[in-house]
Amino acid sequence: MGVNSNRVEDFSSHRINTEPVMPGMEIHTVCLSPKKTTLQKLKQRLSEIFFPDDPLYRFKNQTWRKKLLLGLQFLFPIFQWAPEYRLKLLRSDIISGLTIASLAIPQGISYAKLANLPPIVGLYSSFVPPLIYAILGSSSHLGVGPVSIASLIMGSMLSETVSPRDEPILYLKLAFTATFFAGLFQASLGLLRLGFVIDFLSKATLVGFMSGAAVIVSLQQLKGLLGISHFTSKMQFIPVMSSVFKHRDEWSWQTIVMGFSFLVFMLTTRHISMKRAKLFWVSAAAPLTSVILSTLLVFCLRSKTHKISFIGHLPKGLNPPSANMLYFSGPDLELAIKTGIVTGILSLTEGISVGRTFAALKNYQVDGNKEMMAIGLMNMAGSCSSCFVTTGSFSRSAVNYNAGAQTAVSNIVMATAVLVTLLFLMPLFYYTPNVILGAIIISAVIGLIDYQAAYCLWKVDKLDFLACLCSFFGVLFISVPLGLGIAVGVSVFKILLHVTRPNSLIMGNIKGTQIYHSLSRYKEASRVPSFLILAIESPIYFANSTYLQERILRWIREEDEWIKANDRSPLKCIILDMTAVTAIDTSGIDLLCELRKMMEKRSLKFVLFSCSLCWQIPSEV
């Protein structure tokens, strides 16, 4: 980074001054970008915004037939892997498919409960969406189904307005409608290539949000675990806790004993699987084992345990169509759309990040925008076949990956297993106690409380940690959407704060070279007499131009004082190193003009260097 090595541009006259500012310099001139029309610039900018990965590069220089095939493969990734599918892969896929089915069935029932929906809807949601994803999705390891966070949010947002107990049909309609809008929103994000929207949910925000949601979900399960029948439908910490303790007379010891023993069992299996990755099946099988054991227990003791509530009758048969239940007008449409967008964006975030995680482990790439369309279409199809919001679930995908899944066939196997259950095995769940569903939910969400990640945030970046805390407490005490909103606000504020208060550094020469570096970072660098070289480490925007003006004038004032105190030769020239100034807006240009005027009044030379953006400055300034 040498002052010598750049086009030295005298900003005021707007012509290239090839005389070196300092003696003994070589000049390398910046070659200005060729003049482009507004339309060309717009086109380039838009392609950089919406197509950074150049998704059509495969289509270049191909025959028409090949292009057609590639297009088909692009739209339906199944055509990419299906022709190469070999029977020996089938064995692994069947094993992993059955393993995730054993997890999917109890989880499906539990998460439907979490969303205040009939348990059977959870099973429906583990049948149609995985089949659609198998055709459209580009990840081989994603295990598709309902997830805790999206279910929780759908349940809490809808039940604040409509009571699932008093108006079950309206509630169901709203849930399907919200699912439809979630899918529509997700698919449009993908289609419009606006995938970067989910990037604004930073890791810090998500860590806090997930932990807060996990705490709330776990506390809500105390309803089932303690056997309370009158419980608040609110989602905040305080009403939930007061519900728990207000109805102490409803606590039933049989329920508590059963619930907590199975909870301990599942947490122990989870611990074992975490210690040894090979024993992943221990925790994968635990929920189904618990369901079977507890159902048997309740069945055997059914005469003595009338205090333990159980699921009861579940209808046999395939997903009934529900397109007629969608709800496109009426007073609650706004609620459905809002719920759809919030659950849509959260389930999308989970699905994409899970997909990316496992793709990185196997060294293939997942196209975010295509995944969004796949997840969105799967939810839109789901909403027409009695399913609620689904996405790629972390727990299911991890089990799928560890069980050796090779392709999306494992999702098809899982769907087939769920189909068999729906057709023949539903009566077996008659005596399954509700308490076990609570235990399954708690053991699933407890892993979301990631205190290690929070500690890491604290170590690396205090403001990230603050965003994390905001979303945690926001979710816990205020509400899920507001908590998320606050956390996104804090993250964006952090970016803006950095933009508003950018670094500026004094540069000095490294003796014997033509290289210039920051005085504070390089001990070998020393001041150049009569010159003040400042590096500005940020684009110059309206948001920081005032600050930069004050800061630069302060640098000059301090330099003057230092010169006076040390009796050096007076300041002659101010050089601004614009290397890191990668963008400038009208306020930034005003700042430069203003500074130039001030320097002229003090008879100081004012030079910009390494200024690749000068061509933007119109000649009249």
Next chain:
Amino acid sequence: MGVNSNRVEDFSSHRINTEPVMPGMEIHTVCLSPKKTTLQKLKQRLSEIFFPDDPLYRFKNQTWRKKLLLGLQFLFPIFQWAPEYRLKLLRSDIISGLTIASLAIPQGISYAKLANLPPIVGLYSSFVPPLIYAILGSSSHLGVGPVSIASLIMGSMLSETVSPRDEPILYLKLAFTATFFAGLFQASLGLLRLGFVIDFLSKATLVGFMSGAAVIVSLQQLKGLLGISHFTSKMQFIPVMSSVFKHRDEWSWQTIVMGFSFLVFMLTTRHISMKRAKLFWVSAAAPLTSVILSTLLVFCLRSKTHKISFIGHLPKGLNPPSANMLYFSGPDLELAIKTGIVTGILSLTEGISVGRTFAALKNYQVDGNKEMMAIGLMNMAGSCSSCFVTTGSFSRSAVNYNAGAQTAVSNIVMATAVLVTLLFLMPLFYYTPNVILGAIIISAVIGLIDYQAAYCLWKVDKLDFLACLCSFFGVLFISVPLGLGIAVGVSVFKILLHVTRPNSLIMGNIKGTQIYHSLSRYKEASRVPSFLILAIESPIYFANSTYLQERILRWIREEDEWIKANDRSPLKCIILDMTAVTAIDTSGIDLLCELRKMMEKRSLKFVLFSCSLCWQIPSEV
């Protein structure tokens, strides 16, 4: 900017690798910042955020007595200039003070009308606030008084809920309360050193906003100019225009002739003054001349012109106290606070930017935070003495400056002139026609429609122009606060867009040197065989880490294709130039870890250079 000249850090092992990556390089190591505690870092960060101008530097190394004097001068700038005040300055100050008084009296009455307040309140507001500003303010040229934009917004926001005709007392109370909260908000911004908040109203936003407001204000004056008595209180384009044409039977030709002739007169004088700065007094005197002429005209023809409405009786005497009218509870408190904040922030923006403009012309500096406190205290005091929102007015300050004002004494002279008017001359305004006030307002706001600035925005930055359009049409068709909100949103979105889609460039070596530059910007630069050197031109945040990963992988893919096509030696090493990466958050660190893993799988060496932020990376990654 040479790859050679920086600490080459092998990120994976997190130790300083002093072996050069390329042969024949010298090494200059980065000296890492000394380890600081969280508290020290926080302190440094906060002082950079809140005290960038180091306001207490004058107090360093001074005796206690001197410090006390400096402190007094710091709080009350009058102590700074009053002791040095000489009689020969007084002459200029009296001339300029009387000149702005001649402008202030008609403007005060007109702007009070604009805010739907009794005309006398406008005169009260030109008396107390200038006196307070003379003591507290640090600008010598600011002409203080009510301004069009703030008056307009106060009028439109309050009259949407409370009718000034039906409930005049409540309306007045709300206006004073809003003024109080505006002052409180302004003073707190200054006290908490949050002045950068107003930087978020970028120039582009303000140009659009001012133009839109000027159009709306001018259209509203058609009420007076056409003599319509039934007029909408709404502020949007459509209701205003329909009001104009719905009541065509109320149009009175006498009013129209009088109004438009004086409007043409004032616009002509404005044009003359703009052509020749020396003739500034022509336009400065025009409003008072028009008031006198039109009053005489109405007085002489009073038997024949009953269709021309005039002001009528105005009470004589000084500002009555109004502290008892402030309103700290009740249903409309929220409205008063909201109005206060919106008018407060807008009047602050105008005051500060006007102060800065004239300070720059005379080469002195205005301390933004101190000015905010001065303007805030002046409004708080004003709200207790029957004044509404005041600030530094552009038109008045320009006249003040041109008339040769030397110090804040010109404000005191103006206040004295207003005092004399209030005590003795009020009956003279009895026959002043309302139509002339409309003409004064139009000729004052028409200069705010700055189409040249808008054209300049279009030339320099299309997105800035979009923000400008948004605020213009938002104000015109939706509402003032929403229009402003949309414009601020667009400006912030522009920053975020730049952060979300940062530049990345391929660097090459300049033959015969150890200097590396962008291939696209320097024609002399050429690729280094087997090396891919990428410069990332932005901090790495959660908002761009996904994009950067995709983009870097695409660079590598394209490089591979180029190598294949040109039969060069294969890629061995990827170097990321982090010079412009001035900040990185946890997601950014995750990105680097992820990239390193990917490169390891492809057996590529992955090197970061000029990476001054590495110390932030915890050793566990």
